[in-house]
Amino acid sequence: MNTTYMNQTVQMAIDNVKKNGGPFGAIVVDHNGKIIGKGANVVTKTNDPTAHAEIQAIRQACQAKESFQLSDCVLYTSCEPCPMCFGAIYWAKLQKVYYAADQTMAAAGGFDDAYIYEEMQKPSHERQLPFQEIPLEGRNRPFEEWKKHPDKTEY
Amino acid sequence: MNTTYMNQTVQMAIDNVKKNGGPFGAIVVDHNGKIIGKGANVVTKTNDPTAHAEIQAIRQACQAKESFQLSDCVLYTSCEPCPMCFGAIYWAKLQKVYYAADQTMAAAGGFDDAYIYEEMQKPSHERQLPFQEIPLEGRNRPFEEWKKHPDKTEY
Numbered sequence: 001m002n003t004t005y006m007n008q009t010v011q012m013a014i015d016n017v018k019k020n021g022g023p024f025g026a027i028v029v030d031h032n033g034k035i036i037g038k039g040a041n042v043v044t045k046t047n048d049p050t051a052h053a054e055i056q057a058i059r060q061a062c063q064a065k066e067s068f069q070l071s072d073c074v075l076y077t078s079c080e081p082c083p084m085c086f087g088a089i090y091w092a093k094l095q096k097v098y099y100a101a102d103q104t105m106a107a108a109g110g111f112d113d114a115y116i117y118e119e120m121q122k123p124s125h126e127r128q129l130p131f132q133e134i135p136l137e138g139r140n141r142p143f144e145e146w147k148k149h150p151d152k153t154e155y
Numbered sequence: 156m157n158t159t160y161m162n163q164t165v166q167m168a169i170d171n172v173k174k175n176g177g178p179f180g181a182i183v184v185d186h187n188g189k190i191i192g193k194g195a196n197v198v199t200k201t202n203d204p205t206a207h208a209e210i211q212a213i214r215q216a217c218q219a220k221e222s223f224q225l226s227d228c229v230l231y232t233s234c235e236p237c238p239m240c241f242g243a244i245y246w247a248k249l250q251k252v253y254y255a256a257d258q259t260m261a262a263a264g265g266f267d268d269a270y271i272y273e274e275m276q277k278p279s280h281e282r283q284l285p286f287q288e289i290p291l292e293g294r295n296r297p298f299e300e301w302k303k304h305p306d307k308t309e310y
Binding site: 065091111141146152 | 156158161162165168169171172173175177178179180198199202203204205210213214217218220221222223224225233234235236237238239240241242243244245246247248249250251252253254255256257260261263264265270271272274275284285286287288289290291293294295296297298300301302304306307308309310
């Protein structure tokens, strides 16, 4: 764990507030200890609800590595990741995550990620945002096509 | 629920396999029933692990609406959303989600989202991808700055 990088994400988060963005910053560091991705929260600035600091840093790091996986990299982030970023971290197959502030601090700051974590545990019909399964005929066909497709790039 | 749109996401997913992308498609429809966002999975094609069909469709719809929220819109997706997309759907504040294939079908097709859902439930030290909290002095400062920042755009 590199304290300089950890502190840097917190400073990025503070600086981002001055730029009228959300109070979050993140850095992706490769196996040589080099920063290959940096991101601050630009949700409201870019009209992109997915533009959290971690997502921005991961996307930049993947472009730098020309790869959709970051298995030899670690992520430093100013705050414990939300469920969306948690998922992105797993899909990117990062090695480890270091975070500064925890979910409780984020909630006190007005960012209630815990609510999304709780909703996820509920059966879909009990959620505030309902998810409805439509048992369409042929809904499995995309996976059948995928399985028989030659030379596919798995991920 | 509009069956034409539901079928369209499945067809997009099938077509995307021929383009060597993942077998997933999604559509965002506004309150007038108009499609304002479409997306297929382009993770491997664009080296972006976050480029799932739902994320692509949400980002496109937000650009069309010039807003980071889609509270008068619904999402149609060929498959039950993964945790990353689940989070994105909540951040975008969509009204409802309709999906065709479920998690079990996705897993049989080689896409084991359930693994990420399970990992999320575990205490961080028991996860395969460890998350470590660093109780840095000043880690709450970004939220303090955020709270006292005038005219901030909340989300």
